Amino acid sequence: MTNQPPPLLQVRDLRKHYLRPQRWLRPAMPAIKAVDGVSFSVARGETLALVGESGCGKTTTAKAVLRLIEPDAGSVQLDGQELLTLSAREMRLRRRQMQIIFQDPYASLDPRLKAGAIVAEPLRNFGSGTAPEQRERVQWLLARVGLRPEAVKKFPHEFSGGQRQRLGIARALALNPRLIVCDEPVSALDVSVQAQVVNLLMDLQAEFGIAYLFVAHDLAVVRHISHRVAVMYLGQIVEIADRDPLFTAPLHPYTEILLASAPVPNPHLRTRRLLLQGDPPSPANPPAGCRFHTRCPIAQPICATTVPALGTRPATTQATRGEHQVACHFR
Template sequence: MASASERSMSESEKPLLQVEKLVKRFPVRGGVLGRARAFVHAVDGVSFTLRAGETLGIVGESGCGKSTLARMIVGLIQPDTGMIRLRDRRVSGLSPRQMRPFRREIQFVFQDPYASLNPRLRAGTIVGEALENFAGLSGRELTDRVATLFARVGLHPAQMDKYPHEFSGGQRQRLGIARGLAVGPSLIVADEPVSALDVSVQAQVINLMMDLQQEFGLAYLFIAHDLAVVQHISHRVAVMYLGRIVELASQRSLFSAPLHPYTEALLNSVPLPDPATRSGTQVLAGEVPSPIRPPPGCHFHTRCPLAEARCRTEIPPMTETRPGHFVSCHVRAAANTSP
């Protein structure tokens, strides 16, 4: 099982996707007039880039803003501030009409393979919908193209006439992938695509996604809370905590030498089959603070074993401690930056 990071990847390419200082707040309404009393800071200044053909894994606990980030990138919701660019063209803050041409480029694979397939439509219609819309295909042509897609994701073309409830969870997610693949996107945003599946099926779907990446040169923004899955599929990994990216590095660098104390805690929380290696494990104390009133300074300082005075007031900048390894931590950045 060759790890994703070992695959070839050209470093000099221009980024496919640029995300700059993305912010999204959701109002918490209350009272008689339904005025916004507070805001949930779902995504709080997230920046990263993604090259063509690359997989960026995004990990974090539930509620850290992963899904909100994904939904902003595919244009299902609009960011409050910040910018999303696809090949240097702005794709955020567009009207549905302006966004439409970019939908061919950015596709989405949903977390829930049950709710994301219309139960009243045949599988072939669901997969072919984008082809009808963008390629203007119909009749024989459409059927043939959909049959090819079915075969490519490991489904039998005869299953085109079946309804979603006649498929298993893994097959449904294959349908979701075929739908995303239909119009030949350059980026697929996958929001926890395997977390609803059985472990054995997860591996099949992950391997399918990796094969498709090789074949079509797809870039993935792969969101997950399962570290093993992210480690397997990603070239680079971003760790999110309470709406911010706290560490962003190549898969190998992040998993072998994590810098941020939160990343360390996450990696330590993965159960290992060997009891001998569990020595020195630190488990995080406390709960994730409310995103309605996130702590000032570094969001992680309330649970951080290394927290200093300035962590409570100053937001740590993203610092490149090793080439390509960014961390947002006052303590670790100071200790690891070579002058």
């Protein structure tokens, strides 16, 4: 049995609760448990996709990992070093190795700066190279993401949506990071442009060995780009597995329903539709026990009282390379 190298990113019991302001003569409002005990790891050169319905805590988890949002508790280790105990100065030095691609490429780019200045800004902030070296690096990055040399003199509003996202990718690559958080990077793009950007991310990963934490709604994109998938529901991870076993043989009832809700690109193919019953519970007052039991088709009395642990299950298919973990009493 060969020893596997330690993961690049290790997240344990991450928590982020938002306190709501207390109003005069009103009882205190419970905190919103946006992220409540999330644990996962990302290997070097791997893509871990984080999926789930809106409001489940995917983006909050991603930003908490980078400390763009300060977590309340837990552990985040990058290459074995704990990030949550670092000072602001120490954390700034680590940011060279971890970058982010935002969902809205227009809102994440400074409209007052030209493309060349946007890509060069990380290089200037960290004093990476001389001015001629920075200009050469910017030209190389723009060409690598598929933008023409004259793009260096254009403002963000002069680009299309796909070109702006390519510009954001170039900026994220400027400092040669080891981890890039992709916060729904293709959700605002046309389908044809989505494919181009996803293929670009995969090519860059193969070339530079970058690890991605990929937050997404589109399961087709997730199936194309990811190596492993983590499914979130109401602030917690309910299932983690390699991509193929999760899509072909999901274990958690929520994952089954989530996959069944994806549209099938064949109007003549009839599929059994699984629909979620009821409304999503509030993250300020999540149900006791299993958080999914109020909408689960196989729920039993134990589900309302006992929290299921995220445990490893036997391999469901021969394609399974790693562990298949699920938080369910009956799976």
